[in-house]
Amino acid sequence: MEWIERLNEAIHYMEEHMCDTIDMNEVGKIAGCSTYHFQRMFAYMADISLSEYIRKRKMSLAATELKNEANKVIDIGLKYGYESPTAFTRAFKSVHGIAPTQARLDGVVLKAFPPIGFKITIKGESEMNYRIEKKDAFRIVGISMPLEKEIEKNFEIVPKMWEKAATDQTIPKLAGWMDQIPMGLLGVSACNEEENWRYYIAVASHKPLESDFEEFMVPAATWAVFAGEGTSQSLQELEKRIVTEWLPTSGYEYGNAPDIEVYLNPDPQNAKYEVWIPVEKKENV
Numbered sequence: 001m002e003w004i005e006r007l008n009e010a011i012h013y014m015e016e017h018m019c020d021t022i023d024m025n026e027v028g029k030i031a032g033c034s035t036y037h038f039q040r041m042f043a044y045m046a047d048i049s050l051s052e053y054i055r056k057r058k059m060s061l062a063a064t065e066l067k068n069e070a071n072k073v074i075d076i077g078l079k080y081g082y083e084s085p086t087a088f089t090r091a092f093k094s095v096h097g098i099a100p101t102q103a104r105l106d107g108v109v110l111k112a113f114p115p116i117g118f119k120i121t122i123k124g125e126s127e128m129n130y131r132i133e134k135k136d137a138f139r140i141v142g143i144s145m146p147l148e149k150e151i152e153k154n155f156e157i158v159p160k161m162w163e164k165a166a167t168d169q170t171i172p173k174l175a176g177w178m179d180q181i182p183m184g185l186l187g188v189s190a191c192n193e194e195e196n197w198r199y200y201i202a203v204a205s206h207k208p209l210e211s212d213f214e215e216f217m218v219p220a221a222t223w224a225v226f227a228g229e230g231t232s233q234s235l236q237e238l239e240k241r242i243v244t245e246w247l248p249t250s251g252y253e254y255g256n257a258p259d260i261e262v263y264l265n266p267d268p269q270n271a272k273y274e275v276w277i278p279v280e281k282k283e284n285v
Contacts, residue, residue, distance in 0.1 A: 142202025221257035252279035
């Protein structure tokens with residue numbers, strides 16, 4: 001099954017379970033990647049976070065039921081996972097701008113959010129230079145903190161972590177440990193077997209571990225490596241282009257390894273960097 005088809009199968013699974021607990025591990029399995037990578041791809045491709053999409057879909061379905069069925073408002077809220085009327089009302093108003101009880105009145109305006117469907121489009125806005133590298137497992141040394149399951153929360157957590165690391169001299173200290181490729185300061189999103197994700201600010205190193213730092217073994221993998229320069233915003237734009245433009249037509253799909261950002265110089269306003277994406281050859285390609 002093609003990669004885009006698997007993404008659409010994952011959407012179909014979520015649609016079938018909008019009134020149940022959506023098993024995000026199962027969503028990732030259907031899509032053929034980790035839950036973290038699925039959320040990241042979804043946000044880039046749909047221009048909306050996965051949690052926001054699910055909330056809007058639930059409130060769209062709830063509005064239809066309020067308009068067309070006689071069920072109590074509290075029962076409809078429970079059906080879509082809201083255990084209290086207050087929580088359901090808050091979620092409903094955030095989408096439709098009115099309380100659930102008002103949705104049954106004639107003439108009110110409600111919002112509809114149809115299910116998303118993915119398809120390949122060829123943009124060709126500008127060239128993308130990349131290389132494919134196969135690399136044995138390697139060790140990183142640095143600091144880490146847990147990532148949230150809802151990926152959009154990490155857009156606040158990670159920058160604060162970098163600010164603290166720069167302020168408390170962690171970054172200069174790490175530079176002295178760097179002794180293997182990738183040669184640069186690394187931002188690594190990694191998980192263990194239990195799908196517990198952590199973000200590391202680290203370097204690739206063979207040196208003996210000290211108490212200030214922790215270690216993580218990046219597994220052997222094939223990587224698609226993209227170079228860029230500019231600000232953190234330009235890096236995010238490159239990552240989005242990789243997922244939305246390069247990956248769907250590349251003959252590859254996401255592999256089972258961390259995402260890595262390699263910072264080749266320390267200037268945050270004029271950085272040179274590489275984005276390492278783990279990839280595997282698609283079946284039947």
